[in-house]
Amino acid sequence: MIKLDNIEKVYRTSRVETVALMNINLEVKEGEFISIMGPSGCGKSTLLNLMGLLDAPTKGQLLINGKEITSYKDKYLANLRNQEIGFIFQSFHLVNDLSVLDNVEIPLLYRKISSSQRRQMALKALEHVGLTARIYHFPSQLSGGQQQRVAIARAIVGRPKILLADEPTGNLDSKMGEEVMNLLVGLNEEKTTIVMVTHDKRMAERTKRIVRIFDGRQVG
Amino acid sequence: MLKNYIKIAFLVLMRRKIFTFISLFAISFTLTVLIVISAMLDHMFAPVAPEVNMQRTLGIYFGEMKGPDSTWNGNPGYGLLDKCARNLPNVELISIFMENQTVNSYLRGQKIVSSLKRTDGEYWKILKFNFLEGSPITNEDEEKANFVAVINKSTREKFFPNESAIGKYIEADSQNFRVIGVVEDVSQFCNSAHSEIWVPLSTNKDQGYRREVLGRCVGLLLAKSPDDFPSIKTEFAQRVNNFEFPAELKNEYNKITCFADTSLEIISRQALGDPNPTKLILILIGLMVLFMLLPAVNLININISRILERASEIGVRKAFGASSWVLVGQFIVENLILTLIGSILGFIGSIVVLLIINQSNIIQYANFQLNYRVFFYGVLTTIFFSFLSGVYPAWQMSKLNPIEALRGGIR
Ligand SMILES: Nc1ncnc2c1ncn2[C@@H]1O[C@H](COP(=O)(O)OP(=O)(O)O)[C@@H](O)[C@H]1O
Numbered sequence: 306m307i308k309l310d311n312i313e314k315v316y317r318t319s320r321v322e323t324v325a326l327m328n329i330n331l332e333v334k335e336g337e338f339i340s341i342m343g344p345s346g347c348g349k350s351t352l353l354n355l356m357g358l359l360d361a362p363t364k365g366q367l368l369i370n371g372k373e374i375t376s377y378k379d380k381y382l383a384n385l386r387n388q389e390i391g392f393i394f395q396s397f398h399l400v401n402d403l404s405v406l407d408n409v410e411i412p413l414l415y416r417k418i419s420s421s422q423r424r425q426m427a428l429k430a431l432e433h434v435g436l437t438a439r440i441y442h443f444p445s446q447l448s449g450g451q452q453q454r455v456a457i458a459r460a461i462v463g464r465p466k467i468l469l470a471d472e473p474t475g476n477l478d479s480k481m482g483e484e485v486m487n488l489l490v491g492l493n494e495e496k497t498t499i500v501m502v503t504h505d506k507r508m509a510e511r512t513k514r515i516v517r518i519f520d521g522r523q524v525g
Numbered sequence: 526m527l528k529n530y531i532k533i534a535f536l537v538l539m540r541r542k543i544f545t546f547i548s549l550f551a552i553s554f555t556l557t558v559l560i561v562i563s564a565m566l567d568h569m570f571a572p573v574a575p576e577v578n579m580q581r582t583l584g585i586y587f588g589e590m591k592g593p594d595s596t597w598n599g600n601p602g603y604g605l606l607d608k609c610a611r612n613l614p615n616v617e618l619i620s621i622f623m624e625n626q627t628v629n630s631y632l633r634g635q636k637i638v639s640s641l642k643r644t645d646g647e648y649w650k651i652l653k654f655n656f657l658e659g660s661p662i663t664n665e666d667e668e669k670a671n672f673v674a675v676i677n678k679s680t681r682e683k684f685f686p687n688e689s690a691i692g693k694y695i696e697a698d699s700q701n702f703r704v705i706g707v708v709e710d711v712s713q714f715c716n717s718a719h720s721e722i723w724v725p726l727s728t729n730k731d732q733g734y735r736r737e738v739l740g741r742c743v744g745l746l747l748a749k750s751p752d753d754f755p756s757i758k759t760e761f762a763q764r765v766n767n768f769e770f771p772a773e774l775k776n777e778y779n780k781i782t783c784f785a786d787t788s789l790e791i792i793s794r795q796a797l798g799d800p801n802p803t804k805l806i807l808i809l810i811g812l813m814v815l816f817m818l819l820p821a822v823n824l825i826n827i828n829i830s831r832i833l834e835r836a837s838e839i840g841v842r843k844a845f846g847a848s849s850w851v852l853v854g855q856f857i858v859e860n861l862i863l864t865l866i867g868s869i870l871g872f873i874g875s876i877v878v879l880l881i882i883n884q885s886n887i888i889q890y891a892n893f894q895l896n897y898r899v900f901f902y903g904v905l906t907t908i909f910f911s912f913l914s915g916v917y918p919a920w921q922m923s924k925l926n927p928i929e930a931l932r933g934g935i936r
């Protein structure tokens with residue numbers, strides 16, 4: 306599903322050079338639920354962003370869904386992200402100017418889909434996360450847990466094979482975190498491959514495999 | 526896709542009411558001012574009745590006498606014009622008339638204040654008034670000093686409401702005139718044509734004006750063609766230079782200058798003391814640009830900050846599959862819609878302002894028309910500014926990688 310081959314990422318600014326990841330070799334198989342753990346600043350987000358084609362590695366080879374990433378051109382990556390990947394962020398990143406329904410429709414805007422079908426798919430995704438009653442609300446009118454559920458609906462609306470979640474429960478209290486985690490486990494049972502970054506040991510224990518990073522290196 | 530762009534644009538504009546309001550205000554206000562100013566300029570310089578011959582007309586409005594100890598500036602007098610402005614080569618017609626004076630009339634115990642202009646017969650051949658009834662003052666009226674008058678429509682309304690004025694008598698400045706013609710109202714901006722009552726020059730109470738070197742007259746020269754202007758001006762200047770001062774002025778003055786100017790030169794001379802209109806035009810353009818700069822800078826500013834604010838939205842859209850071009854397209858449509866609405870508001874605004882100016886008496890008998898050409902260029906300019914202010918930062922932002930954008934867009 307996802308294969309990282311000798312991946313390295315160095316952040317260069319005018320003054321400093323930060324080696325965020327070194328020598329990463331990792332294969333994520335179809336249907337897996339992997340959690341990535343490690344102390345703050347060790348490179349977890351960087352790793353997830355590389356898998357999600359949000360950023361380019363400094364060195365190494367990447368395969369997504371059997372497709373080798375040969376170019377890091379804007380349009381090509383945009384299209385791949387749109388088709389293959391769904392993102393969930395720690396701080397939700399909903400568009401405040403848009404209603405819940407419009408937020409969920411965003412990934413479908415960049416596909417050739419009629420507006421009625423778009424609406425249908427968005428409603429279905431919202432039903433999946435149990436928010437059918439809130440579709441015309443704006444993000445600011447929702448609780449954190451509800452916002453993250455909207456974000457999950459947005460991530461799954463285009464039926465991507467891979468979900469990437471960066472500390473999806475990091476901004477939520479334990480009860481809301483639990484709800485979000487239940488949703489993710491459910492999605493994985495329906496064959497979605499999930500990679501999740503987390504700090505929380507109890508959340509990690511509910512996944513099928515744990516990858517540990519320390520100071521930019523894989524440690525098991 | 527376009528339908529989506531438009532839908533999203535409307536959603537965003539509706540949600541950001543303050544931003545939308547300020548932008549719309551800036552756009553429509555700028556356009557309104559631009560259109561109103563150009564309507565005024567148009568009104569001043571377009572060859573519409575009665576100034577149909579404006580392109581071929583030179584006006585003599587200014588003269589100056591100098592002596593060892595004194596200078597005298599002012600309108601030319603009848604004496605000077607009579608001596609130097611008649612029979613110039615390539616001049617078809619010459620008219621001499623007096624600048625407007627304010628006169629009082631008393632009608633059933635009520636005072637009516639009007640502008641009165643004393644003219645010769647040629648005046649009515651150079652300027653083509655729209656006559657509602659009757660006929661103009663003739664050369665014969667001028668020669669015989671007939672007490673006849675042409676009045677405008679508004680004056681007829683005041684003196685003879687709802688009836689013909691021809692043959693009736695009108696009293697002005699304690700003289701009695703028989704009305705022979707009624708013309709359409711003429712705007713105050715048409716300097717040589719504007720008045721409310723016109724009577725023969727020779728009916729002036731004091732005949733002393735006939736000898737004046739400087740006084741309160743104006744000369745109008747109708748050239749065969751504008752190409753003849755330079756030679757006419759030179760010949761006139763030469764004749765003025767050779768002008769023989771009357772005995773009573775000889776001791777005080779020894780040099781006189783007087784100018785035949787086009788309408789643009791007259792205004793430039795009046796405003797800057799220099800007939801060359803280039804400077805005046807540059808100053809006007811400069812003022813307009815300066816005036817437009819304020820809302821433009823304002824617009825650019827709020828556009829940029831609005832886009833910066835939306836960095837995280839750009840990041841989200843990119844993460845979910847929008848390419849840079851798609852995002853730029855979205856911002857273009859948003860800006861275009863904003864500009865279009867602003868233009869429509871500006872259009873309505875200018876119509877309202879022009880209507881108010883026309884209805885009120887700020888400028889007497891003004892009739893400003895909306896200039897569609899200027900409106901078109903105004904809209905183009907606005908679109909240009911909105912592109913500059915909206916598309917460039919959007920392009921910058923859309924080039925960010927999604928993570929930087931999600932983080933807030935500051936590199
Ligand atoms: N855009 C960036 N520019 C420079 N350094 C960065 C950037 N993003 C992350 N880093 C650095 O890379 C390292 C890994 O960051 P990150 O992947 O965010 O860690 P984590 O998610 O595990 O907390 C940190 O030292 C961080 O400071």
Ligand SMILES: [Mg+2]
Nearest residue numbers: 349350351471
């Ligand atoms: Mg992180």
